[in-house]
Amino acid sequence: MDRTPLSISELTSRIKIVLEGGLPALWIRGEVSQFTSHRSGHSYFTLCDDQTQLSCVLWRGRARELNYTPQVGDLVVAFGRVVVYERGGRYQFDCYDLRPAGLGELAQAFEALKQKLAAEGLFALERKIPLPPLPERVGLVTSPGGAALQDILKVARERAPWVEFHLAPANVQGPGAAAEIAAAIRALDQSGWPQVIIVGRGGGSPEDLWAFNEAPVVRAVAECRTPIVSAVGHEVDVTLSDLAADLRAPTPSAAAEMCLPDRHALRARLEEAALRAQRAVTLRLAEKRRWLTDRAAPVLAHAMTGRWREESQRVDEISRRLDRGVRLLLERRREALQHLGARLDCLDPRAILERGYAIVRRAGDPQPLTDAARLQAEDEIEVAFHRGGATARVTSTHHD
Template identity: 40%
Template sequence: MSSLTNQNIFTVSRLNSEVRLLLENEMGIVWLIGEISNFSAPVSGHWYLTLKDSRAQVKCAMFRGNNRRVNFKPQNGNQVLVKARLSLYEPRGDYQLIIESMQPEGDGRLQQQFEELKMKLAGEGLFAQTAKKPLPEHPKRVGIITSKTGAALFDILDVLKRRDPSLPVVIYPTMVQGEEAAIQIAQAIGCANSRNECDVLIVGRGGGSLEDLWCFNNEIVARTIAASQIPIISAVGHEVDVTIADFVADMRAPTPSAAAELVSRDNSHKTQALTGMIQKLHNGMRHYLAHQNALITRLSHQLDKQHPNYQLQRQSQRLDDLDNRLRQSMVRYIASRQQAISRAEHKIQLSSPSKKLAEQKLHLTNSHQKLLDAMDRKLLTTRHQLSLAAEKLETVSPLATLKRGYSITQTQDGQVIDNADKVKTGDQLITRLANGVVHSTVN
């Protein structure tokens, strides 16, 4: 222990802070698919949720500055794709995700795959302007790779017929939608290169949803276009539709009809050349802007880590957590107080004065009755004893003797005269008979 320095001893706060910085700096941005559970949206406007699959789960937070851009209302059970950065909620030491964007799983997964492939191929230089092959100024034969029954083919043929009816056209029919479409498109491009009968190829189809156009976002198609020796014009969907094929192709046309105009000759060929240059400029600007957007995203992420708003978000999350804990504590405290009140009320009922008064009243009534019974018994016993004593007293009573003819003579001071020598002439005597007394004077 003595060999340790203070720098080797972590506090819990310092450890959590170091782990948070490690997660945020090393892992960066991640994409994640999962099912929403435990979704909550407190008054602060932030969202808290758990993303889970069949075997694991992770806690997430999405602050209101980001969740305002979500165009649907998340609910428990939703499958979503999120873009997030790893972090750690320091007060509890909880590993969590800070969500920056959220989409329903289907659209989001395709969009994620599109962005990942786009970044991958851009990193390999497949989008670089230096890799683009120039279109022939006056094509001798045009190849069209699309569905033989699609509206795109007829649009292209109509434009070519109107602008340059003598221009030969070779059609390489293929599927342009579905799981097998990407392979067929790549095979058609390969076939056109092996036959080498065209000066330029138009690869495309009409508009549709992201899923409909997905075969043109396939890596096989992209690499086949990049490897083609014949210049390729990508003409997929409408002007607003953008696919990986557009970035890899030597030229992007906003529509199939526009592609036909690019390869056909008429009096406006100078305009076409200008359009081509403008398109190249647009492509160059698009690639430049994409690069700058990636740089801005990276710098913004670094800035977010230092931005006061980031600290406010963390403090806001902690405030929400403390608010939740306070509410739970209050609920538990109120419940415990209610239980204590219930117990006190029960005790009060058990020790109620009215109940004790009733008990004392009953006890007093019983005691009174017992006292009356005891008094009756005592009086009866005393009467009996008195009667016996009276009989005994009657037996030895002087009055009984007097009734037999005897009398008692006393002096004035109550001295009984039982001898004649005790009196003298002139003494006043009192003679008590059985009935009355006689006063006499000694002569």
């Protein structure tokens, strides 16, 4: 046995030879605990499991080719080799490829279930139900604390503030989420209250969105007798619920825009209809006047005869009747359009608020309160006025 002591550099060199020569390129699996992209283009990160951790580097050329940006907490698989950094006396993993762990398994499960449900006819076009053109009652299936709910309500306040909403709350990810979503859809459908249902959530990883790929949710969507819109994740995310729904929206906000009419567009359509009606009546009147003139021409040739006077009087009478009829028709059309405009204005809650009324909601609940019996002392409420709003706490209630 050689007792000659080695220098630190010599020992490190031997370790480098043993590690780099004895370990070929391989796949490893771990959780991302740190990830930093340097201005140079290189990415440095740490993979760990429940017992240890490993420093990793993804050089600039490899990082540019990567189609996936890992986040802290992601479970990933990485391909590369162990290298020894002699100056620092440490080893690290040079990464050549990085991808989410389990993504392949999810894709296989997605395709298998897609084929099974397609064979059952759940995605058939003949099952699709058209959306109502002017819905007044919309059911929502989503998380009460998620951004999707607020996005939908924001669009609704701008486009169609008279529309009522009913939320059937459900967890949208995690254990039991699929059962909750399916039960909420069926409960809304069986109630007969909504005219259209929006089901969805905001964006997330494939694992986060997986509840909308599970058979109970897809079947509940496909069997829903109420028109249903699926709005899961972002535009690039496609779930099996999207395929089974009557309409797929790329985002929750887009779902609200697809379901709800724009009040400004409605008013413009009414004004355009009035203009077309006026033009049609004017054209008809001109045609009748030409017809009367042509009929009167032979009569005018016998201006000195009694027949001419009789025909002239008859033409005058017809002309007067026609003028009265046209004016009456225009007046009725104008009154009908004014009535429609008044109804549209009355449906706008802000018109009611301008008269001194207010809308009261329980804090966190989008549904207006109409019965004091639903409140108790110390409940927190939100009060919306014509200008602004306020938050208050109930001290007492009374019932008429």
